[in-house]
Amino acid sequence: xxxxxxxxxxxxxxxxxxxxxxxxxxxxxxxxxxxxxxxxxxxxxxxxxxxxxxxxxxxxxxxxxxxxxxxxxxxxxxxxxxxxxxxxxxxxxxxxxxxxxxxxxxxxxxxxxxxxxxxxxxxxxxxxxxxxxxxxxxxxxxxxxxxxxxxxxxxxxxxxxxxxxxxxxxxxxxxxxxxxxxxxxxxxxxxxxxxxxxxxxxxxxxxxxxxxxxxxxxxxxxxxxxxxxxxxxxxxxxxxxxxxxxxxxxxxxxxxxxxxxxxxxxxxxxxxxxxxxxxxxxxxxxxxxxxxxxxxxxxxxxxxxxxxxxxxxxxxxxxxxxx
Numbered sequence: 529x530x531x532x533x534x535x536x537x538x539x540x541x542x543x544x545x546x547x548x549x550x551x552x553x554x555x556x557x558x559x560x561x562x563x564x565x566x567x568x569x570x571x572x573x574x575x576x577x578x579x580x581x582x583x584x585x586x587x588x589x590x591x592x593x594x595x596x597x598x599x600x601x602x603x604x605x606x607x608x609x610x611x612x613x614x615x616x617x618x619x620x621x622x623x624x625x626x627x628x629x630x631x632x633x634x635x636x637x638x639x640x641x642x643x644x645x646x647x648x649x650x651x652x653x654x655x656x657x658x659x660x661x662x663x664x665x666x667x668x669x670x671x672x673x674x675x676x677x678x679x680x681x682x683x684x685x686x687x688x689x690x691x692x693x694x695x696x697x698x699x700x701x702x703x704x705x706x707x708x709x710x711x712x713x714x715x716x717x718x719x720x721x722x723x724x725x726x727x728x729x730x731x732x733x734x735x736x737x738x739x740x741x742x743x744x745x746x747x748x749x750x751x752x753x754x755x756x757x758x759x760x761x762x763x764x765x766x767x768x769x770x771x772x773x774x775x776x777x778x779x780x781x782x783x784x785x786x787x788x789x790x791x792x793x794x795x796x797x798x799x800x801x802x803x804x805x806x807x808x809x810x811x812x813x814x815x816x817x818x819x820x821x822x823x824x825x826x827x828x829x830x831x832x833x834x835x836x837x838x839x840x841x842x843x844x845x846x847x848x849x850x851x
Contacts, residue, residue, distance in 0.1 A: 635825055662731065
């Protein structure tokens with residue numbers, strides 16, 4: 529079969545012939561792959577830098593961790609891959625898949641799950657979002673951040689504040705449901721002043737952070753209390769695009785009712801993952817099928833995987849490989 533194969537971690541995936549995966553037990557089935565999104569997770573695993581990266585494979589490995597495809601009976605589904613998914617065939621668990629609704633394209637369906645998991649799981653299970661909450665999304669100009677805005681609004685957020693470096697995209701986020709935008713390209717003092725004014729007028733309840741690093745330090749400095757009563761703030765780190773570590777003052781943790789947690793592979797319980805597949809993803813696929821969720825994607829073909837992999841993602845797009 530044709531596939532996108534990495535032979536040495538850190539190198540560009542190659543369009544190559546690769547052995548078709550073999551089903552190992554009764555819970556596994558073969559799927560004919562139709563579309564796969566290129567995500568930061570897959571890039572991190574291919575480079576060996578993500579904490580879930582596989583051990584060295586001297587014969588190479590197929591990239592891709594999920595896909596949209598057809599079962600043997602023609603049913604169109606989204607599924608996580610047991611084998612690499614950016615190939616003509618992949619192995620999936622027959623018990624962990626989502627049947628796709630009418631009206632959603634293969635490309636749109638393939639683009640959504642990673643972003644939904646990177647936002648809805650944090651909002652529901654770490655932040656316990658409630659109707660009327662004020663939500664700050666730190667680093668909202670990427671594809672996942674854009675989906676997070678729409679899901680937060682769908683889950684009942686009263687006010688959504690967004691930060692980012694791309695000022696053009698930042699302004700466009702208001703069309704997706706953002707109420708306040710703050711540029712990270714400003715001087716630190718200006719950023720802090722703007723966010724502090726918003727926080728004083730409308731206390732922030734939830735923070736979804738896709739950046740960590742210095743931007744997280746700025747946000748956390750705004751939360752520092754002065755000894756009076758504070759509202760409970762649920763701060764969830766989801767990514768580390770701006771750095772993997774921060775300096776955190778003990779005074780911040782002692783002066784505000786702050787819940788600091790993370791959301792990602794390994795942090796979710798089995799029950800939460802079950803709900804992702806049984807409730808959350810079907811709901812979001814249906815919203816997209818009904819044109820109630822906007823997605824920004826660009827597509828390409830498997831044969832052009834090297835070009836797609838190296839392509840600079842513009843305006844918060846998700847690149848989707850069609851097979």
